Amino acid sequence: MEPTIYSRFKELVNNDPDHPAVIDERTCVTYAGLDRLVDTLISRFPSFIPARVGIVMDHSVEMVAALMAVIKSGAAFVAVEPDFPPGRLVTFLVENGVDFVITQEQHACILNDFNRLIIGSDIYVDPALHPLPDRSRADRPAYIIYSTTPDGYPLGVAVGNSQVTHFAEAFRQTYNISGDDIMLQFSACVMNIFIQEVFGALLNGAVVAIPSPQTRNDPEKLVKFIDDQYLTVISGFPYLMQELNAVAALPVTVRLLISSGDVLHAAAISHLLEQVPVYTTYGPPEATVSVTSYCCNTGLVLPDGTFPIGKPMNGTEIMILDDELREVPQGQEGEICLYGDGLADYYTGDHRADLKPFVTIGDGRRVFRTGDIGRQLSDGNYVYLHRKDSEVxxxxxxxxxxxxxxxxxxxxxxxxxxxxxxxxxxxxxxxxxxxxxxxxxxxxxxxxxxxxxxxxxxxxxxxxxxxxxxxxxxxxxxxxxxxxxxxxxxxxxx
CATH class of the missing domain: 3.30.300.30 (ANL, C-terminal domain)
Incomplete structure (x- = not known):
């Protein structure tokens, strides 16, 4: 049977139950402890077999447990940051038809119109509670992540369990992620890099380390957190790399930096390249986090001062196509189009019909048109050039x-x-x-x-x-x- 996010996690629980799983600035939970917390939360679900569950929580051990609980229950989580404008937050949850919302007391007031499960940091885990059945399936969505149409209307991208497990394995192979790693969770939950930070770690036996908002927003405090918690892997957007580039020296435990979400400029990592390997990646939400990877330390700086986005890494392949969906010769510009195992299942929301980027080309392959313009270099690496529409x-x-x-x-x-x-x-x-x-x-x-x-x-x-x-x-x-x-x-x- 094809693994799901939870079944892969459960393997790690059984193999090394006492290994730390998630750390925040209040507490630490082991893999076995996180699993017990997952069952405790499911036992409190107000809906017996939900389909979609909203999560509006501060980043914490409890939030990660909530994500995994929703997945184990067979549902898909719809995570939104609590500081989203209320109208935007409510619209996205309503359009995705969540059965209920898991939240914390400090955010419950903005969710009065929803059935809520309010949890705190002092959740009682009943030692007599028997493990609950795993209802997750590889062919079901694991999460719905926030996106927008070119006209700016809210849209959900439904990504399946199998896509996430495939990505986690490619992530392990590309970056040698193991139980020895402690990975920073820095990104907002509405960004696909959040999936990399949480499940790229937890499905490979590593530790997720979550700083508080105050720490995350202060470069000096963030570096101290990295040092104090012995972090080894940091993934984030180019602006985080730029902040770290200004630090005199990274903590000695850091072995790897991964930049995602936008093109990476050489000037933003000039000092970092002298210290650790730095990779840049590319991938829209529809392709389950990252499609490509490129090592900047031994790589080429393009004439505009940026790096290539690299080569495919996770079973999702790239073609550069023209407007008629014909493959262009190597070196010529065209639209970056993706195909393979990593593509999302479908869109959700009232405006999903406004966007039709999934097409079938002549040989029967299902292809995703990213709306990004790029080209392939002679060495096989790809270059991102610009968007076709108004996205930035x-x-x-x-x-x-x-x-x-x-x-x-x-x-x-x-x-x-x-x-x-x-x-x-x-x-x-x-x-x-x-x-x-x-x-x-x-x-x-x-x-x-x-x-x-x-x-x-x-x-x-x-x-x-x-x-x-x-x-x-x-x-x-x-x-x-x-x-x-x-x-x-x-x-x-x-």
Whole structure:
């Protein structure tokens, strides 16, 4: 029988029950202890056999137990950060039809409209509780991760148990992950790198180490946490690599850095390359975390100062196709398209029909069109060039400018608008909003307050430019080349 996330985890519980599994700044739990916590949570589920379960929790031992409990119950978890704007959070949970939400007391008030399981840090684990049946199946979704359509509407990506176990095995083989490793859990749960940090570790016998939000947001405290907990593997977005690059020296236990979520600039890791192996990866949520891997220490720096994204690593293959879905010759630009075992099962949400990137090509293969433009180098490595649409990464998080524009238009202060992204001198993206005000009494504070009801802080543009009208081309479409460019030097601390 093909393994599931839980069955693979249970093997490790049986093999080494007393090995640490998850550490946070309050406590540590072993593999056996985490398994008992999983059964305890399932015994409290308000729905006997759920299909989808929301998780709105601070990152902690209890959150990881909740993820695994949902999977063991045969359901798929829908995890959302508690600091998501309430309207955005509720919409995503409602559109995915969660049976109930697992949360903590401090977040329960924003979930009054849902059936809730509220848990604390003092969960009583009954030693007399018998192990509950494992209802997980390899062909069922394990989680639904947040995404958006090109127009900025919420969308869920359903990823199966089998895709995650396949990825975890490829992750082990590529980076030699073992029980000797302690891996940092840094990313938000709405990002696919979160899956790598949790299940890339737990399905390979390693330890997941979770810093508090205060530690995560302070580089000095984060480095101390890495040192104190003897971390060996750090994965994160390029901006985290840039922060670590500014540190005098990494703790001696760190053996590996993995950058994901966006292209990696050589300048962001110049000091790190002297200390440890640094890899950059590529992969959308629809491909279960990372598709490719590239070692920067012995690699090529491209003319634009970035690294290639590497070669496929986890059973998902790459083709570069033209608009007619024909493979282009090596070296030519085209759309990065993926096929193989790692592809997601389907989309969820009210706007899933708006997005049809899965196609069948002539030989019958199911192919995912990423919307990314790239090419293949002569050595077989791939290069990411740019997006076809309005998607951009801000602080490692996916942002669709169409969604920002829709939030802007909700303000009574705005007559018209467009949002554009530019790179700063360090290559990091930032947003500029060009606004045609409705009245002369335009107040930016009112506009930002309205946007904050629908968008997290990182999606609100750094700069706002008032215009009498938006420049358009002959077809009446906004011409971005005619907009005044707002420059940023890239020196602002993240």
């Amino acid at each position: 990464n801000i602080l490692g998080k996916k942002v669709v400018t169409g969604e920002v524009e829709r939030a802007l238009r909700k303000s009574d202060e705005v007559e018209g608008c467009t949002v554009v992204h530019y790179p700063d001198e360090q290559g990091s993206a930032y947003l500029v909003a060009y606004v045609v005000p409705k009245t002369k009494s335009f107040r930016l504070s009112w506009v930002k307050n309205t946007m904050a009801q629908y968008l997290p802080a990182y999606m609100i543009p750094e700069f706002f430019v008032l215009l009498k009208s938006l420049p358009t081309d002959a077809a009446g479409v906004v011409n971005p080349l005619a907009l005044p460019v707002v420059l940023k030097d890239g020196k602002t601390a993240i």
